[in-house]
Amino acid sequence: MRIEDRLFLVKFNPDKVSHLRIISPDVCEKCAHKQCVAFCPAKVYEWDESEKAITIAYEGCFECGACRIGCPDLNISWRYPRGGCGVAFRFG
Ligand code: SF4
Ligand code: SF4
Known part of the structure; x- marks a missing residue:
């Protein structure tokens, strides 16, 4: 199965508020x-x-955590x- 097909199986139950936030837009x-x-x-x-x-399209976040450390x-x-x-991953 291609990775794109696997990602199609991922389900989301978006929160009403974003769990991601830019601290300083000027930066x-x-x-x-x-x-x-x-x-x-x-x-x-x-x-x-x-x-x-x-x-920030937070509704589609995979919660991988990369952006905690990836922004220089x-x-x-x-959070x-x-x-x-x-996100809710389905395995198999
Ligand atoms: S890097 Fe990972 S945790 Fe950050 S927004 Fe993208 S999917 Fe979500
Ligand atoms: S990498 Fe960090 S500082 Fe650069 S645009 Fe993205 S969030 Fe802003």
Whole structure:
């Protein structure tokens, strides 16, 4: 089975509030490479050129934790979604 097919099986129960937050938007605006856009496997982070800001599609987060350490400026506040919310992986 291809990885894309496996990811199609992942289910989400999104929280009403984001469990991910940019600490300082100014830091993102000056960030040269916007690494979060590249390293997030769920493509949660996107750079909005018109708004000059990172957008966060937190509903599709895999909770892998990479963005806790991947941002070179540690500019992402990360926690798990509230109980019962978030990603649900199906195995097999
Ligand atoms: S890598 Fe960090 S500082 Fe750079 S755009 Fe992403 S969240 Fe902002
Ligand atoms: S925890 Fe993983 S999947 Fe979720 S936003 Fe961070 S890098 Fe992306």
